[in-house]
Amino acid sequence: MDSMLVIKDIWKIYDIGGEKLEALRSVNLEIEKGSFISIVGHSGSGKTTLLSVIGGLTEPTRGNVSIEGTDVWSLNDAGLSALRNEKIGFIFQFASLIPTLRVVDNVALPVIFHKDNHGDVYGRAEKILSALGLSKKLNSFPSELSGGQQRRVAIARAFINKPAIILADEPTGDLDAQSESEVMDFFSEINEKEQTTFLLVTHNMDLAGMTDRIYHMRDGALLD
């Protein structure tokens, strides 16, 4: 199978007041297209930092990240932005919605940065929101939603540009057990139908248990 993600010897070292802090230590990972994997670890183990390095949000101190053969950190700002917009769907720990936009606009938002994806955006947004149980909230504003509903809107947004890989950081953090199960079912369905690759980081072992493979992180190092 084709490699979706290849990580080679990634280091991320922060210089905090002259003191070196190794957030990532020689991380190596290769993920096939259509994989559904999770990385678990305690808070501060480096999971979120690894996700942001993979997603082109934090530049590693050294090492390489390649997504579908593209060396992420060799791209300029335009290339990196296009990669984030077209190939990657981010789900952050917080809901991260724009408060002045309606739910459907929040979901459609990434499209304004996409070079040629202005088709039936709202139809697509509505379909994703319906799949996540939010068909009656299309015109609501984020302040009118519960924390769990806001989280599902943020999840819907990650799928609007049909990304090749979803990078999810504690994606079900605000959800109750039933919603969590529905979201994971939605992920599985997309994974199967679209061959979308999923990389979840979490400290929730039950959630990790629903993925095909679990990696562990400790003190910045990735363990099998």
Next chain:
Amino acid sequence: MKERKTSNKLSLIFLAFQNLMRRTFRTSALLIAIAIVSGAVFSTSTLMWGVNDSLKKGLSKFGADLLVVPKGSMISMKSALLSGEPSVFYMERDILRTIASLKGVKKISPQLFLTSIDGECCVIGNAFIIGFDPTSDFTVLPWIEEKIEGPFQISDAIIGGLNTQNVGDTIVFYGQTLRVYGKLGRTGVGLYDNAIFIDIEHAYSMAEKSYTIPNVAPLKLVRGHISAVLIQLEVGAKLPYISFTISKDPNVKVITAGNIITSVRQNLVALFSSTIVLSIVLIIANALMISAIFSTIINERRRELGLLRAIGARKSSIFRLILYEAALLTSIGGLSGVIVGIIIMRVYQRTIIFNLKALNMPYIWPSVTDIVMLALGAIAVSVLVGVAGTFYPALRGSKMHPYDAIRAGE
């Protein structure tokens, strides 16, 4: 449930507009501050433009390249010309021959200034009467806007555009009944708007007859005296040389149209200097205020800006988003200031014109096209202030590290 709009209305400008609507009090306060600057810039420039333009138009109608007056009467002449203030001064008519003989002089025409006395029998008080020579005139007859059919008669008068009489009416000075033959268009130049022009020969005879009217102070004027000589030069004639040659006569003073415009401009700048300085201070203060507020706004929205970067916004998109927000805010504020400025100037237009005329400044309202241009200029200044003030915060916002921005506040 509300009807969902299916159009793809999402854009950076839409996002910028939504951001402005987020904090209505802050946005309103900024709009008012920008409107004050825009209103000040627009009002000042409109008034200055009006004075300058009316002066240019008036003097272009004046048609004379040079004006020769008796020595010591230059200030009175400027006052007469600009505000229509009745002024009386005389010199010998012989100067006409000397000037006519100069090479480069195309036309010359004498004028005689009289002022009537207020409140006496048979006299319209305090009018500025100017005797002109219809045979040589080139500054009055060509600018008649409406008139009676037939040639100008010796007992006729031509009135300036601000006089209340109509064509065909009669007016009486020192027992002499004059028919209003024509009326000049309004020029903004006091002399042409306020004066009453009569045949110079009639003016001499009126002065002579004034001695026969009981209980009225006579017009102290000697036949053969004139007040001013209007000179039009040949194309290509050297104005400074002719002016210098005439000035060799110690009894006269030469005034050019340029002298008058410069003099009014100096008065204009002096009058508006405080307003100009205040406008500049307001512009700088506004730019700094916008800069400070947008720095705060960007700090408040660090996480959102980081999110936009994460979903595909380039640095330049973030930069444009912030500039659009500033441009929208300042253009709306600028437009509001212009509208308020127009309303205030219209409400106080009589007071404004009265005060300007008291300072020898002619004024006619700029044309609609000029006002639109000035309004666009004032709005453009507001937008430039906004963009300049936001430039650095926007640059800083666009360079924020996406990951750090997303984690802001954690």
